[in-house]
Each structure stands twice: as C-alpha cells, then as structure tokens.
Amino acid sequence: MDVKEIQQHFDNLFPAPKCELNYKSEYELLVAVILSAQCTDKRVNVVTKELFKRYNTPHKMLSLTQQQLEDKIHSCGFYHNKAKNILAMSRQLVEEYQGEVPSSTEELQKLAGVGRKTANVVYAEAFGGQAIAVDTHVLRVSNRLGFVKTKQPHECELALMQKFDRASWGKLHLQMLLFGRYICKAKNPNCENCPFKTICNKKR
Numbered sequence: 550m551d552v553k554e555i556q557q558h559f560d561n562l563f564p565a566p567k568c569e570l571n572y573k574s575e576y577e578l579l580v581a582v583i584l585s586a587q588c589t590d591k592r593v594n595v596v597t598k599e600l601f602k603r604y605n606t607p608h609k610m611l612s613l614t615q616q617q618l619e620d621k622i623h624s625c626g627f628y629h630n631k632a633k634n635i636l637a638m639s640r641q642l643v644e645e646y647q648g649e650v651p652s653s654t655e656e657l658q659k660l661a662g663v664g665r666k667t668a669n670v671v672y673a674e675a676f677g678g679q680a681i682a683v684d685t686h687v688l689r690v691s692n693r694l695g696f697v698k699t700k701q702p703h704e705c706e707l708a709l710m711q712k713f714d715r716a717s718w719g720k721l722h723l724q725m726l727l728f729g730r731y732i733c734k735a736k737n738p739n740c741e742n743c744p745f746k747t748i749c750n751k752k753r
C-alpha cells in the first residue's frame with residue numbers, strides 16, 4: 550500500500566479530524582495539553598470547563614497558589630507536577646513573552662512542562678503549523694502499520710516526517726491519533742473494519 554492509499558484511507562475514516570480538547574485560546578490549549586498527560590481528553594475537558602471560567606490567562610492563573618491549583622486539577626492525575634509546571638510556564642509567559650504563547654516549537658519547548666510532543670500539538674493545533682506529535686496512539690499505530698519499528702517517539706516522528714509530505718503532517722497526526730483512540734486501540738482493536746489489514750504487523 551503506498552503513501553497515497555494510506556492517506557486516502559485516513560481521509561475516508563477521518564475527513565475533518567479535530568482536537569478533542571476544548572479551548573478558546575492558545576493559552577487554554579497549552580494548559581489543557583499539559584493536563585492531558587496520562588489523562589483522557591474527556592477528563593481534562595471536565596476540569597478545564599471549571600478552571601478556565603476564572604483562570605484562563607497566565608496573569609489570572611498566577612493568582613492561584615500551588616495548593617489551590619492542585620485542588621482544581623486533582624482528578625487529572627500527577628497534579629503536583631502539573632500544577633508546578635502550569636504556574637512556572639505562566640510565569641515565563643508573563644515575564645518573557647508579554648503574556649502570549651510563543652508560536653514556534655523551539656520557543657514552546659523552553660516553557661516549563663512543555664516537551665517535544667506538547668510543543669508540536671500546540672504548534673499544529675493553535676498556529677496551523679505542520680508538525681507530527683507522537684503520543685502513545687501515534688506510536689502504536691505507526692508500529693502496527695509498519696511505518697516504524699521503535700518505541701522512541703522522536704525516532705517515530707522523524708520517520709513519519711520522511712514518509713509523509715510536510716503539508717499533511719498536522720492533519721495526519723490527528724488522524725492517526727483518532728485511529729489509535731477509536732479503532733486501532735491498544736486492547737481489542739477493531740480489526741474487522743480496518744482498511745489497513747493487509748499491511749498490519751499485529752498478530753491476530
């Protein structure tokens with residue numbers, strides 16, 4: 550199956566893929582992505598719905614103490630580190646970026662709690678940049694479909710960037726994520742209705 554066919558199948562499955570985190574600004578997206586580590590988007594949306602009513606800018610977030618923020622995000626897990634990073638990141642935005650979220654992956658990665666994956670998600674989703682954020686779903690799908698043979702997200706990202714056209718990266722990342730989340734799940738994937746059976750490496 551060539552690259553075009555693969556993309557066609559992804560387009561058929563997810564013609565207009567969308568990020569499932571709710572947000573109204575670049576800052577809200579950044580906070581939501583930090584909260585989403587090891588947590589479902591659904592849970593994050595429940596938490597941010599309340600949190601962003603009053604604390605939707607770096608300045609407002611900084612009016613919370615570490616303990617107060619921990620209490621608000623508790624159910625997302627890893628709340629101590631997440632609260633610490635959100636406050637440190639907000640302080641950086643205020644002190645170094647005039648309260649704005651920077652629009653390049655290099656600058657984004659200088660922020661507390663923002664690694665390569667988070668930077669790529671924000672860059673692609675908030676700024677329309679072309680980037681492939683490799684999370685657990687994208688990594689699993691890439692291995693099953695034989696695009697890569699690695700457990701390293703960065704290696705996977707580089708391989709996907711080589712295989713697919715730059716213009717498709719942002720959309721492809723979302724399509725692969727949704728494919729992994731809803732069809733090619735870690736346990737009990739829906740292989741019966743999968744268009745990639747002929748190239749899949751998973752033993753069934």
Ligand code: SF4
Pocket residue numbers: 693694732733734738739740741743744745746749750751
């Ligand atoms: S056949 Fe099953 S395991 Fe393979 S890619 Fe499709 S859903 Fe995933």
